[in-house]
Amino acid sequence: MINSVQPNTATDKNAIAPLFSAVSLSEVKRIKAILDDRIKKSRGLQSEVIHITPAMAEYIIKNHNKRNRNVRSQRVNEYARSIKDGRMRLVSQGLSFSKEGILNNGQHRLLAVIKAGVGCDFYVTFGEDADVFDVTDTGGVRTAKDALNVAGRANATCLAATARILINIARGSLVSNGA
Secondary structure (H helix, E strand, O other), rough: OOOOOOOOHHHHHHHHHHHOOOHHHHHHHHHHHHHHHHHHHHHOEEEEEEEOEEEEEHHHHHOOOOOOOEHHHHHHHHHHHHHHOOOOOOOOOOEEEEOOOEEEEOOHHHHHHHOOOOOEEEEEEEOOHHHHHOOOOOOOOOOHHHHHOOOOOOOHHHHHHHHHHHHHHHHHOOOOOOO
């Protein structure tokens, strides 16, 4: 059913399979016209904000997600909650397509739109080189310390460590190796 998405566990497969629904032929034609036109006409990198509906997300996953990393269902679920709660914000990282029309970035966001059943605005970039996939989203994850530094907080390392301790106490999972 999902040829281009490679779930990494049986759990992920079960979490993703029910996301897909039937889309009317007229809606598929409209979506195809919107995306394919932009893919064909892109000269260099071109970005625009597009409201991605669940049907559009499904179309992209089924037709343009030819090579991508394994699906992380936890990430899909987090994004879907953010979308449903109205917390997903328009940021520079959205979706991107290669010059050949292959989805380079945004697989988890698209799956989250499908799962949430709610459309969302994304910056969509067309005309990337296919080989940029290898260097996209390969950096380190932003940490609590990074967020505190950006927010201008002094002693960000200590604040982040303290927050982690308090979170573990609240969860009942604080483990001590000493007295």
